[in-house]
Every structure is written in C-alpha cells, then in structure tokens.
Amino acid sequence: MERGKMSSAGRGGKSKAPQHPQDIFALGSKSTVVVSRDSEKRSIHKPSTSGVVERKRENSGFGSQPPSKRSRIGSPAESVTTTSLEIDPVDLVPNVLQALDTHNSDKLLGLLTGSIRLLKSQRSKPDPILCMGMLYLTKIRPNMFAHETVTQTLCTLLKREQGAAFKSKGNPLVFVLACNMLYAGHKDSNNWPDTFIKVYLDDALNERWWVDCSWCKCLVENIVTAFSTKQPPTHLIPSDNTLGTMSPSGSGSPLMGSTEDDVDNTDLEYTVFPRYSSSYETVEALVLEAIKEQIQRRAAPDAMGKGFLKLLSATCGFPEIRMIAASRLEGWLHSGKTWRAAQELLAYVCANACASGPSAARDHEVLAQLARMRLKTKPLQSAYQACLREMVSDSPALLRSVVTHTIYNELSNVRSPNNMAVLAALIHAQPQLVPAAMAETYQELLLRTEDYLRPLRALTRECIRAARSDTQALLPLARALAHPPPHEPPQEIRERAFSSIADLFCCCCLVTAAHRAHCSEYRAHLCALQQQALAWMLDTAVTVYRPQRHEYQHALNKIMFVEPAETYSKVDNWPPESERALTYRLCCEAPLSQHTILRLIFIGLSKEIPIPPAEVFELLEQLVRRACALPPEDGPLQVDKLEIADYIFQLCQFHPPENITLPAGYTPPSLAITALYWRGWLVLTMLAAHNPHQFAERAATTYPTLRALIECCITGKPSIEWSTATAENERSEAERAAILQLETHLAAASNAANKLPLPITEHSSRLLSQLTLLEPLGPARRPPAAVIEALQGLSSQLRLGRLLCRQPALLLQLVERHGTRRAMPWLHQLLRHERLELSVLPVQCLCEFLSAGGAGGPGETSKTGELCAHVRRTLQTEEGARAVLHYYMQRLSHAHAPTRASATRGLKLVLSTSEDTTELDYNADVNPESWLPLLPSLRHWEALKGEALRRIRAALLVECIPEHLAAYLAFLAENSTESQPEELTDTVLDLSQVLMERTTVIGHVLPATERRGDQRAHHRALHAATTILYTHLRQVLAMGPQAEPPEAMDEGAEGSTNWAGGEKVTLQWASGRRATLHVLTAHAHLKLLCYGPSLFDVNQEMYSWLVTMWVGADAPDTIVTESVEEGVLLPDWLRLHMVRSARPALLEAGLRGLPAHKLALFIQTFGMPVPSMSALLSALDACPAAAVVRLGVERGYMSQLLRVQRARGATGGAAFAAALRLQRSQPPPDDTLFEEERLPEEVSEAWECAPAALRLTGESTTALLASAFTGAKLYFGDLDSAFTQLNNQIVEESKVGGGSCTRSTLEFLSGAGSGVDAVRGLLHRSAYSAPLIRTLVHAAPPKLSEICRALLIHVSYVRGPVVDALRAGAGVSRTGDNPLPNLPPVATKEQIIAVFESATSSTLESIGNHIIETQDTQVVVDAITQLLQNNQDGKYDVPVKEEPGQSIAPTSVLSGSTLGCGLLLDWLAELHRETLSKLMRVMFVSGGASWRPLLVALMAQRASWRTLHACLDELLRADGKWAARAVLEFAETLVNSPRIWQGRDRATPKHYVPEDTLRLTHKQLDVLIRYVGEEAWAVQKIEGMEGARRRIEARLPLVLRCCGAPHALLAAALAASESHPLLLLLMYMKVPKILQLLRECEERPGSNPLDIDPPELRAAARSSTSATDRVSHTLLTALAPNIHQSGKEHTQKAWRIEAAARAVWSRVVGAGERALPLAGALLRGVRARHHHHLLAALEMLPDQELFAAPASEEIHGILECFLTLVCGGGGGSGALPHRVAALLRRYLAARPQRAAALMHKHREGISNQPALSGVTSGEASSSVTPPPHALTALQRRRATPDELHWLLQEVEAWGVRRGGAWGGPRSADAILRCAAPLAASSHAPLRQAALSLLAKLLPAAPDTRPGLQAILECLESPQPEVVASILEKLPELIGGIQEHGAKLFDVLFELGVSSRAPVDTCLAKCVSAINLLRAC
DSSP: OOTTOOOGGGGTTTOSOOOOOTTOOOOOOTTOSOOOOSTTOOOSSSOOSSHHHHHHHHTHHHHOOOTTOOOTTSOOHHHHHHHOOOOOGGGHHHHHHHHHHTTOHHHHHHHHHHHHHHHHHTSSSOOHHHHHHHHHHHHHOGGGGGSHHHHHHHHHHHSOOSSOOOSSOOOOHHHHHHHHHHHHHHTTOSSOOTHHHHHHHHHHTTTOTTTSOGGGHHHHHHHHGGGTOOOOOGGGSOSOOOTTOOOOTTOSOTTTTOOOSOSTTOOOOOOOOOSOTTOHHHHHHHHHHHHHHHHHHOOSGGGSOHHHHHHHHHTTTSHHHHHHHHHHHHHHHHOTTTHHHHHHHHHHHHHHOOSSSTTHHHHHHHHHHHHTOOOOSHHHHHHHHHHHHHHHHHOGGGHHHHHHHHHHHHHSTTOOTTHHHHHHHHHHHOTTHHHHHHHHHHHHHHTSSSOOHHHHHHHHHHHHHHTTSOGGGHHHHHHHHTSOOSSOOOGGGHHHHHHHHHHHHHHHHHHHHHTGGGOTTHHHHHHHHHHHHHHHHHHTHHHHHOOOHHHHHHHHHHHTTOSOGGGGTTTTOOSOHHHHHHHHHHHHTOOEEHHHHHHHHHHHHOSSSSSOHHHHHHHHHHHHHHHHTSOGGGOOEEOOOTHHHHHHHHHHEEOOOTTOOOOTTOOOOOEEEHHHHHHHHHHHHHHHHHOIIIIIHHHHHHOHHHHHHHHHHHHSSOOTTSOOHHHHHHHHHHHHHHHHHHHHHHHHHHTTTOSSOOOOOTTTOSSTTTEEEOOTTSSOOOOOHHHHHHHHHHHHHHTHHHHHTTOHHHHHHHHHHHOSSSOOHHHHHHHTOTTOOTTTSOHHHHHHHHHTTSOOSGGGHHHHHHHHHHHHHHTTSHHHHHHHHHHHHHGGGOSSHHHHHHHHHHHHHHHOOOSOOSSOOTTSOOOGGGTGGGGGGSTTHHHHHHHHHHHHHHHHTTOOOHHHHHHHHHHHHHHSTTSOHHHHHHHHHHHHHHHHHOHHHHHHHSOOTTOOSOOHHHHHHHHHHHHHHHHHHHHHHHHOTTOOOOOOOOTTOTTOOSOOOOOEEEEEOTTSOEEEEEHHHHHHHHHHHTTOOOTTSGGGHHHHHHHHHHTSTTOOOEEEESSSOSOOSSOHHHHHHHHHTTOHHHHHHHHTTOOHHHHHHHHTOTTOOHHHHHHHHHHHHHSOHHHHHTTOOOHHHHHHHHHHHHHHTOOOOHHHHHHHTOOOOOOOSSTTTTOOOOOOOOOOOGGGSOOOOOOOOHHHHHHHHHHHHTOOSOOOSOHHHHHHHHHHHHHHHHHTTOOHHHHHHHHHHHHHTTOHHHHHHHHHTHHHHHHHHHHHHHHOOTTHHHHHHHHHHHHTTOOSHHHHHHHHHHTOOSSOSOOOOOOOSSOOHHHHHHHHHHOOTTTHHHHHHHHHHHSOHHHHHHHHHHHHHHHHHTTTOSBOOOOTTOSSOOBOTTSTTSSHHHHHHHHHHHHOSGGGGGGHHHHSSTTOOTTHHHHHHHHHHHSOHHHHHHHHHHHTOTTOOOOHHHHHHHHHHHHTOTTTTTTSOSSOOTTOOOOOSSOOOHHHHHHHHHHHHHHHHHHHHHHHHHHHHHHHHHHHHHHHHTOOSHHHHHHHHHHHHHHOHHHHHHHHHHOTHHHHHHHHOTTOSSSOSOOOOSHHHHHHHHHSOOHHHHHHHHHHHHHTGGGGOOSHHHHHHHHHHHHHHHHHHHHSTTHHHHHHHHHHHHHTTSOGGGHHHHHHHHHTSOHHHHTOSTTHHHHHHHHHHHHHHHHTTSSOSTTHHHHHHHHHHHHHHHOHHHHHHHHHHTHHHHHHOHHHHHHHHTOOOTTSSOOHHHHHHHHHOOSOHHHHHHHHHHHHHHHHHTGGGTTSHHHHHHHHHHHGGGGGOSSHHHHHHHHHHHHHHGGGOSOOHHHHHHHHHHHTOSOHHHHHHHHHHHHHHGGGOGGGHHHHHHHHHHHHHHSOOOHHHHHHHHHHHHHHTTTO
C-alpha cells in the first residue's frame, strides 16, 4: 500500500550528505560539472548503484509506459526514454548549469526530460528539492523549457493518465509546476503549439484538475485566448463558484506548504494576449471534434457533466459552439444537476453573439433558438431576461433580431409563455430602442399578405400590461410607426396597411387612456401620440400609401377621435363594452396642443394631400370648440405662437382656379371666404381665451379685429373700436370693387370663346357674397350680425369673457381705451359675478370700479363693501399699496377735472377706516384733507412716501381748486421737510413753479390785503409754503458751500414734472456763507415774502429770518449766475412786486439801484399802495436832474399823475416835478374826491410791538457809520431806524450849535476821503449816505465844505444823489464853470488829444460827451487809444495846472492815480467793440497799467470768435514777446467764457471731461507752456520755489485742458521739461501717465525723463496734491476695514488691494512717500495678522523715498509698530520677522543714528528673536535677495525645461516667503526680466509656472514692459496651446498691467477676429478683473 509514496531515495538517498533546508539551493560551482560531497558521491556520468537504482525500481510503474502504447499528445515514448537521463534532484541544478556552460544541448535535454520523468513518477508527493530546482531553472533560464521535446515532456504531466487513478485529486503541485514552467518558457511567444489546446480539452472534459486551478491561470488564460470568447458580466454568473474547481483546500502555496487561506486570492504576475491568432481554424476544428465526440458519446442531457458545460462556456467564441449550446440549453437549464452551469453557459452565449460579421447569420439562428425556449421557473426567466438585457445593451444591433424573434414566436402557434415578460424587460432596459424595433416589426407584418392588425393590437395591449402599465413606451412606438417602411408596399395592400397603421395609432391612445390610473400624465401622452400620428399623416402617409380622399379624411377624423366610439372597437371588440365609453371620452378630452394645431393646418395647406383646406378648417374648429369646453385649469388648449393666426387665415384664403390665366400686370387681391374668415376670428378668440398670458395680449396688440372681439366678449357689448358707418362703408366699397374686378377677369378668362361676355355686376356676381378682403392686420372691422350673435353664444357657453379676464393687461388696456368719460357697466357686471375671485382681477379695475361709483344701487352695497375690503387688504402689502396709490395718485395730476375728482373719491374710500361704503356721495367734491392725513398711517408708508410725494407735487401743478391746492401744500409741508435733500429740492422747485406761473390760482390760495373776511385758511396755506421754503434754505446753507442742490428729475421719469428748474444762481452772504439755488427758487422766495407773515408763524420767526436773509442787513452781496444777463436775481417784475407789497424791507430792496426811467414806469402802475407811491416819488427826487430830464415823459400826463397821487396822500415828488418843470398842480374841485380811505389796522400781537428807540452817542454813531459803509460788524441794530434817528439828532444838534453825533459823522467823512472802501460804501449805500449828507448841509457845521471837496475828488466821475449832495455841500455847481472846448467840425487826432489832456476832473465827462457827439468816431477811437498808451507809459504821472478853488496841484486827470482812464475805457468799449484786438500792444505788453485786465475782458466778451482766435494765434507765435501773465489770463478768459457754454447742458455729468475749446497746435502749446515757465521763473525770483509752485498750479488746469489727446499731453510734457523743472513734476503728479509717454517717446530728454533730485523740487512737490493721493488713500483705507473679515473671499480681496497699492507705489514716483502718514496711522489700528499687507507695500519703496527726511518720523513709527508686533509674539513666526529685519537693515544703512536708537529701545525683544538678532550683529540674511544661481540660470536659459521649471518654482517659493514685494523694485524687475521670456515656452509645465510667476510679480515691478512683451508674444504665438494658456491666465495678469489694458484688449479683439481662439470668455473675465479695481 505504498503506492503514491516516495522512498527515502526521493529525498536524496541514504547518504551521509547533510540535508539542506528547503529554501537553500545546492547550485555548486560553475567551473566543474562534478559536485563532490564525499567519497561516495556520484557524478552525472557515473551514477551510483544504490539510491538511483532503488528509486528507479520503486518508480518503474510511474516513470514510463509500455512501448506499444502511444501518448495522446503525439510524442513517442521511446524518444523520451532514449534521450532522458536519470539525475539526482540535488545535482540537477549544477549539472544543468554545467551543460549550459559547455553548450552540451543533448545532455541538457536529457537532464531536463529526466527530471520531468522523475517528477511525473512522484506526482502524488513530489520531491521538494526537485521542485525547487526546477523552479530555479525556470526562473533563471526559462527559454530552456520552450524546446519542443521539453514542452512535449511537460505536457505529459498535464495529461490524464489512463492507468493511474487516484481516489482524490490530492496535491496539485505537479500540475501547478508544469503549467508555470510551460508559461515561463512560452510567455514571450505569440504562436503556442496546438498541444496546449489538446491538453486543455483533455482536462476540461474530464476531472479539470488544473484547468480550474487558480495557480495555473497564467497558462490557462493564455490558452483560452484561442477561443476568442468574451467574458460576460459577473452578475450574470451564478453565485455558487465551487462547481468543478480544483483549488487546493486547506493549503496555500503548494511549494512552501503554507497554511494561509489565500488560495483564491493569489496575485500572480503574468501577461495575457492572443497566442493562436494564426491558427484559428485549427483550434476550431480541435474544439468541434472534441465537443461532437463528447456529444455522441453522451446523447442524454443528464449525461453531460458540469465540466462539459463549462468547456462550452469557455469556447463560446466559436459560432458553431454557440449554435450547439443554444439548441440544448433548455434541457440543461431544467436539469437539477446542470442548471447553474447552464445559466453560466447562457450568459456566455448571449455575451458572444454578434450582429454583424461572418457569424451574424448563425447568431440570428442562435437568437431564434433562444426565443423558442420555454422556461418554467421564475429564477430561470429572470436569468434569461437579465442575459438578454445585457446583450442588447452591449450590442444594440441585436435588439431588432431579439424583438423580431420574440414577436414572431408570440404570434406563432408554439409561442413561449415568457415572451411578454421578455419584451417588458427589454422595454425597461431600452425604453426608446425596443418600441422602435417593435414598430419596425409591426410594419413588416402589416405589409404582408395576411392581416396582422388584430394580433398586433392584442400584442400591444399585452406588452403594456406586462410592462406594468408603462405607457411611456407607446410614444417611441408611435414615433417609429410614423417613419416610412423599409420598402414600398405593394399596391394591393396599401389601403389596408394605411388603415391598419392609423388604427394602431388609435389603439395606442386607447391603451394609454385605459391605463390612466398608473400614469398621472396620460393627457400629455395622448397629446403626444396624436402629434406623432399627425406627423405621419403629414409627411409619410401620402407619399408611401397614396390614399384616396375619403380614406385620408376618415383616418384623420379617426386619429383625432371625432368618429363614433364603435369605429375604434370593431376589429377585436376592445375596449369592452363596460369601458368603451369612458375610454373614448378620455381620448376625446386630450389636450389640443400647439403642435397638433399646426400639423392640422399644414395638412390643409399642403397641395400634395388630397383634402381641401375648408374640410381641415371644419375639423380644426370642431377640435378647438371641443377643447374649449374642457376645464381651463387642465390647460386643454395651449398656444403661444402668433403665426397660428396667419396659418388659420391661409386656410380661409380664396385662391383663383389654377387653370385660369389672369391679365398681365394684374395682381389679384388677397381674399378670404367670408364664412371661414369670420369663423377663423372666432377660433382665434377661443384660443386667446384659453391663453390669456402667452397669446392673447400679443395677439390683441397685433390684430385689431381680434382685440375688438375680445372686448366684445368681456363687455358683452359691441366694441368701441368698430369704425363708424362712414369708414365701414368706404372699406365695403373698396372691397366690393376689388371682388367685382377679380370676378370680371375670371369670367373673361373662362368665357374666352365668347366674344361678348356678360358684364359682372353686383346683382349677377356670385363671389360678392362669398368673399371678403383678407386684411387681418388692418383696422378692426364690424363682423356680420350672425357672427356677433355666434360670438355671444360661444362666450356665454364657454365662459370666454371670464377666461379672458385672467389677463390683467387686457382689462387695463380695455379700461384705458374706454377712458374716464365713458361708462363701463361691463366692469360692474364683471365684478358682480359671484364665481369671480377678486384676486384674479388687477387692482386697477377694482380701483376704477370704486372711484366711478360702484355702489350705484341698494343691491350693490354688499359687493362694493367686499371690493373695498379687498382693496384695503391689498394696501397691507407693499406691492399692493404701491399699485393702488399709483393708480389713484397718478390721476390726481390728470388734465380732466372729473378724473381728478374720481381719484380723490377713490382714495377717500380705500383709505378711510369706515365700514359703511354708502356714506360717500359720488357726485360731491371730496377735499383731499379728508384722506391725506390717512396716508402716513399705511403700513408701508416709508417705502411709498417718495412716490406719494412726487404724485402730490405733480397734482400741485395741475389742480385748480384752491382748497385742494391748500391741502396739498399742507401735506407737503408736513411730510417733505424731513425728506432727503434731493426730494426737498424737487418739492421746492415745483412749489416755486406754482408760485411763479399759476398766479391766478395762488392768489386765491394765499392771503390778500384787499380780501375781506376770515383768511385763516389762506394763512394756513401761506404758513405751509413758508415752512417748505424756510426748511429748504436752512438745509442748503447747512450743507456748506461745496454742496449744491441736486438737479430735478429727468424728463420721462415716473412722477417727474418734466421741468429742469431753469438756470442757477450762486449767492454770497456777508457772513461768508454761499448757496447755489435755481433762479426760480430765489424768485419764489422773494415773491412769497411779498404776501407777508402768516398768522400761524409764531413770533414771525420764519418770515423774519427769510427777510433778513434776502433783503435785510444780511442780504447776499455777490451774485454769480450761469448766464451773461445782469440782474437775474431781481428782475423788474419782481421789484414791482416787492414795491407793491409796501413792506419797508422789501420796498427798500426793490427800490435799491433802480434808475430813473424804471422808477418813472413804476409810478405809472395801477393799484400801487400809497406808501409805495411815496417811496417811489422820494426815490425819483433823489435821482440826478439830468437823468430825470432825459426820461422824455409827457409832462401833462405826469403832472396829472402827481396831482392824483398827492390827492391819495402820497408824499414827495417835488424835486422830480421841478426837474421836469411841471406846472403847479391845481387843487381838485372836490376836496373829497381823493380822500384816502382808512385802511384796517393790521392784527398784531402784544409782543410784536417795537421797543422805544434809544438815542445815539458818539461811539454808537461811529459804529453805525462803519457798519453801514465799510462792512464792519460793529452795530447790530436796525439800520433804517438808526439812520432816521441819526438824522433827527443831527437836526436837533444843529439848533444848539453841534453835538457828539455831528462831530462823529464829520470825523468819519473826513477819514473816508483817504479810504477807497468807505467811498465805495457811501456810493453803494446811497439810501443812507445821501439823506445824511443833505442833513449835514442843512445843519451847516463848520469844515463841511472842505470835507465834501475832498470826497468829490474821488467821486467826481460818478452820478447820483450822493454826488449831488456832496456838490451841494462843497458849493460846486454840477455842470462846472468851464465852457465846452472849441473844436473844428473835423478835428485831428492831435487836437482831440490836446483837449482831453487839458480837461479837469470836473470837465472831463462833459468834454468827452461833446467830442463823441461832434467828431468822427474812428478819429476819437484813435485818440483814446493814444491816450491810453500814454497813460500806460506813465506820461501823465506829473502835476498839472491848479483847479480854481483848490489848494494843491493834483496830478493829471489821465494819470494812473485818478479815475479818468475809466471814462476813456467806457467810451472806447461803446465806440469800438470789434477792433479791440488792435490794442494788443496796449493790453499784452510787459509792465501794463492796472486797467489792462478790464480791456482784455471787454475784448473777450464782445469780440467775435474770429477776432479772438486771430488774437490768440498772434499771442502764441514762437517769436512773440508778450507779457506772460497777460497772455495766460487771456487764454483762461477764453476757456472760462460763459459764451462757450451757451446752449450746453447745464447739468454737468458725473464723469464729464472738459473739452479742449482752444484746440492749440503743438507749437502753440509749446509757446503757452513757455509763458507758464516764464511766469514761474519771475515769481520764483520774488517769492521763492513755493510761490512758483502756487503759480504753476494755478495755470495747470489751463495747460491740462489743452492736452486732451495723448499726443498733446506728450508735447506739453516735452515743452515743460525745457521750460521749468517744477512744471514737469507737477504735471506728472496730476497726470502720472506722462512718465509712460515720455519713456515711449523717441525724443525723450535723456534716460531719466523725470528728475526730482533737487531738494527744493521735492519740498515743493510735497506741498502739492497728486492724482495718486486719492488712489493710495483709497487702497489703504479699503485695506484697513477688511481686518474684521475672514475667509477665502476676504483673502483674495486683500491681496488685490495690496497688489494695487504695490503697483501704484512702485511705478509712481513719490506716491508711497506721500501716503506714509496714512499708512502709519492705519498700521496702529490693524490687527497683527494683517500687518503683512502694509509691509509688502512699504517694501516696494526705494530708500530715497522711504527714509527721506520729511518721512523719517513716519517710518520710524512704522518700524516701531512692526518691532512691537514681532517682539510681542504677534508675528514672531513665519516670514514676517525676516522681512522686518530686512527693512531694519535698510533703515540702519540710511539713518544710522535713528535706527540705533530704535533698536536700543527694543533691544530685549530683538535679542529674543533669531531673525532680528542678526541685524545688530551685522549679519546679512540670505533670504533678502533672490537665489543668485537661479537668476543666473534663468538669464542664460541654457538648462533643460524641467530644470528651468524647478528654478522658477524655487524663485516663486522665495517670493512667497518674502511677501508680495519680492525684495523690492530692483529684485522684482530682475526676476521679471528673467522669467518673462519663458512664458511663451512650448513646455507646458514651464509655461504655466512662468505665467503663474508673472501674475504675482507684475504688481511689484516698476517697469512692466518685459511682462507686456511676454504676453503679446504668447498671444501672437502660432502654437494653440500657448495661446490657450495665456487666455486662461490673462484675467489674473491684467490686474498688474492696467496701464497697458487698452493695448491688450486691441490684441485680443484682433486675435478673436483672425482666429478661432475662444477670446470672448477671456475678455469678459478681463473686464471683470479691471472693474474690481475701478473704484481706485
């Protein structure tokens, strides 16, 4: 019983040799073939006779076979026996290696075959040493086992032995060893021997010892590649995988004897690829031979083992095998032994089936065999369905075959019970493809001779039932049925096939309706099925089946379910009787979609389809009516295309017969069949009713007739759009003529044979009653009465009016068309509808109902109350309240008074809280006071307040009822005074417009003096208006001088008044306050003051303050207007109002400065009060007599006027009458004729009484005079009463010989002679000074004449009451004693000059007037010009002859110290306006007189533009030697002249850029800048560099305004560099891009265009402002608030701000230095973790800016903050200490002493920080500068791209450690120049790294031109990947080179135009990136 066991010789014999462990190989030495261990050891040539013989004897039964028996693998046993050598396992490896070294192949072959034979003999328990030796040889020399003999010998190990049978499989070590050796020997071979196939088949058909072993899969899987079998998915294989396996149980590796349980999870390294690609037929033959032999031996299904089925699964790559397997699968599947293996075989068969190729036919037979299988159990059916689903998903081409075979089997007599289940499973797997395949099969069956309609209907129903009522599969089935069949059907079956397919469409609809319970969207499915059916009828049915007309009509009706219900069930009596009616009704209720309607219309319009359009229209109308009867909430009729209307009218169109030829040149009109035409309108109305939002509104706008029909449906009345009878008759006549003409031509063409055709008339016409003009877009036509009646019937039956009311826009349009004057009973009926929800209707309709009188009767009270309650509920929401108030309040400003009244009624009704709606009388006038107080009580009043105030302001401009106007004023005063300044300004503008333009209405609103009765209501309105104006003026003054009132609303804005407010005026008060107001507002203030104070103005506080501000002591003195008109603040009509008011302050202000002729006009005004008339007459008395004489009034009339006014009680006018020499007026005959009527006393309060006046003293008199005439603020009382008191006291003192007041007055007047301001004040305040001087003349104190003479010297050339009084006091006559000069009629220039030079101050005016009146104008002009030239040359600055009565000899009247030249200038300006330019030598020479600016201003204002340009050209010539200041002032005058801006927009836009009005050439600009430099040099000599700076900054706006274009700016910069160094520096500070222009210019002055090294230039620059200051401050302040944020977004935002700051400070000289104070201030408040942002910006500054003397304190404080932070632990880790240390080193080098003090102060913290301690010791940090080796390598660029990539990463890492500054500008510039050229590299990683580095580096580089060149090179690169990279990175790059953004955008646009690069996304991102920094 020792069989299978090995003797001890198997383990090496009984020798004394030591036994080595199993993991040690006794390989021996390579130098000998004999392995000697002891004396008894043997060699291979001389084997021993002990161990080997015994081993041979014991294993003789296993080592060989008898010679007569031949092995089944084809290798003769004799050859193996003769060639093999016996060998001891221990000596195997050394001997084999020796044979290899000696190249002894025979010996090697014998050793290998011998060892294999020995291994075969030990199959049950092989020798481990032998196995390990074989494995070792296999590993080191695998090719030895590829020899044919060795391979054949190894195959003997794998074959099944006939004579040796084991009870169990035992140890598979021999099989595993043989398989692995064979694989190792042949793993590199592509053609393996067929022996492997035979061995595989032998083992696979029997015990499957090694075929299923996991350790042999390296060989097995390569053998299996010969079968080309596809592996099915694992989920299709049965879960029990123990069938037929030979995995070693309980043992791991058979070689090592491991006990680990990892047998099946062995991870072997091997490769699998086809090994038998060239022997496909041989392998197929071997396999088929083995399979057929096995089948013949075992015919019964149960006789087949599992191994056989597994072999069939492995060989399913052959079609014959699949055919064999498919034919027997049914029996194997139902066998209890083989069902699992059969399932696996089924999966393999389905996975390897092919739909194309040479095996396609066989595979179709396989599928047919599978379809015929009858599976009995559910698991088998599920497995079968899963295999089919996987097969069709992997190979969709097989789907058609599977479906076809399944359907054919189902329709056969031997159908399988699982066909429906298979189809259902396939439908779930492929819901689109399977129904399409079924449809193709349907078409194939329908085109056969037999009729398959009934079974196909049943099949469809059963299929949907099996698919669990999944009716969605019917839609792709119908879609595929609509496709044309694969071939044209025969003629004999076309009719049947056509009707059958139509019936199948109907069957699909019925099945869908029958399964409605399982599909909630069955209506949409029905609609889609009908659409597919109509698509088949439109596109396929006619061309393929060519049906007749009645057949087509029947099929169309059948598809649309208008045939009887029995028509759909007569084929197979389905649906059954019980469900037929319901199913049919559900199909009829299918929605009518837009596509269905369009396809129906296209069927009617198609000429190829044999059905007329009229019948299609009939069907369409029937379908639309049926759909309209359905509930509208289900959406039965959904359309949104307006084209449907055109298509419907095309169905109604009349087409002349095609066989009739119309005359040439005649175009028939577009006609429609009348009946169809109006029915088409009805169809459109129904469509509009069911689509009010998508279709109705647009259709009503496009088609007026449809709009009228919609109105008729809503209102139930004829439309108001139907034209009048006249217009309708005109259209009818034109229509009748066109139809008769067409019928005449038709009759003539049809009766061509008849030479005398009968004429066509209205009585004989056949078409006249049947046709109408087809003009759907024309005006609305009135339909016939029958159509109107039909429309009303449809509207009541189908509720069309109610459906149309769902669109608020239609109702609103209807309400607007009806207007406010037309009754709208339909609205009442609509709102009285019980079923109508109020929320459906627009709130505007409800408001219209309420405002128009909804409660018309007792029965409507409840409905009105309901509506009112609904509207009040609507007011609770902001949107609803806005809509209600918008509707009502916009009507408050309507031009129609009843509309305004209805709006007020509606507002009272909806705003009141009363529940009783019957109390409102709809015919009564409702005062807004009843509802205006209710507005603020609304819930959302704050949100609605703005619009409400705008609407009330608009109503203020329209309302004509005074009570309403007063209510509006009170509401505005209460609610708008606390509004925003803009809203208050708009309110004031509208109020001003009312006050100024609506005088009639406002006269009834505000109180009037002549009105009797109680005026408390008027005073309340006056108080409201005063409150608004008072609050506004207070607000404007509080805003400061820089704030101007905002402009009025733009025209067309909602709620605006379309009025801009007119021009503006800037007012300057004596206190220094300024305000800019509209002129109209100022006029309104003054006009409102004329009405006096209101009774409700407590203490008259507002009125007194307004009077003081406008006409009191604090009245504005300076008026600057936008126009050149003078007196814009106080025009004559406003002065007249002020005078008529008879109020002292207003009266004085109105009379102030009025000339005599205007006073004369004022006294002739009717209705002038007596006090006002007295004041006017007194003012006329104060006028010069000469002025009164020149009035030219009629003396008789004036005498009568004076007589009447004196009779009224007016005083004054004596001097006026004397000057006119009027006759003494006679008293009237009746003394009572002009008796003055006693006026009622004004109501006054007790505290309004003025206190008793105090007497003036000497000191108070001096203070009073100084306050009145010099502007000093010494006297604070009322000037009017004070001067009255002063005059009275002087008169009283004259009686006693003088007093303190008289002495103080004389002292002030004597001192006024030496002060220009006092003299000017006397002339300006003539109302005070003239009466005072007259009083002194009357008192006649001593020395008065001398004082008056001294004053006359200064005012001798002025006219007026003051001068007359002074002349009276000095005793000098007004005309003088000197006679006029005696000049010839034609005097020469020299004579005139001599006369002027001989004139005195008293005679100059009269002499000049006489010369001007008598002499030639040109000669006079030349003489005056010469006099001015002499004055400028100083010829008259010498004493002249003494005047009579004077004690000293003054200078000439024409000298520079007198005012004589003023008269000359006035005369010159009046006489010679245009040729003032000829006086250039007077105006523009150096050292000119003081009056020269006046002459220049006159020329600028009065000369023509041609003259001014000629003068400017002359001044700006290169060789000009004019005065620099004069030329520059002249240029500024031209630029700022108001004449330029006449006609322009008064409102300056926010981003307005001033225009270059001078348009100078570059040469002229050069001269202009030279003048600026000359002026600066001149000022610098006197005032130093600071004065030069101020003067240059004053001229810079002029220079920059002339440099609008870049080339002009460059020319100016070049000229400034040669003119004055400070000029160029200041220009650069204002416009920093000058430096870039200078760098790019070829003519730039030197290498450094901007030199600011001199200290005085730096000091001057620090005193000025720069354009970058705002940018720097904005960036720094934006960086500071971000400290409270966190997150990624905050980090990105902070980095962008920091990058922008670095870019500005690095590229703009001095920008960082100027921002250091703000940076230091912000740094003290920033958290520790955000200091690095400011530090990165500071590191960009060079030492000369960072450590300059003015900034030393700031940088010292900044460094102290950083040291405190680092030493305190807040930033002690990371790169911050090193960066602070680097900054300290720079500070130590620049400022050693201050740096040492700072470090000494923080010495303890510095010593504790390693990064800072090196600063004190002088150690340099290696991280200060970038890596030098990296920069050098990047500059040379000789390294490989990978190395360069690594270097860039190293530099970038260094930069990240250094922060964003990159070590300063110098380091950043060096790195940029090295890295920029690498951005266009073709190496992708290098390119991406370079672009990433550029994005971080560009903001820190002072010169970005290398980066720009690199970007442009990338954009212009021919490599698409380079362009794509730069387009992706450009949004990040552009932020650092914003100055080159325009150029980059140009290049991007050109790239997008010239190539296909996707630049649009890049452009959008770039614009977004720039917009992020736009605020800076």
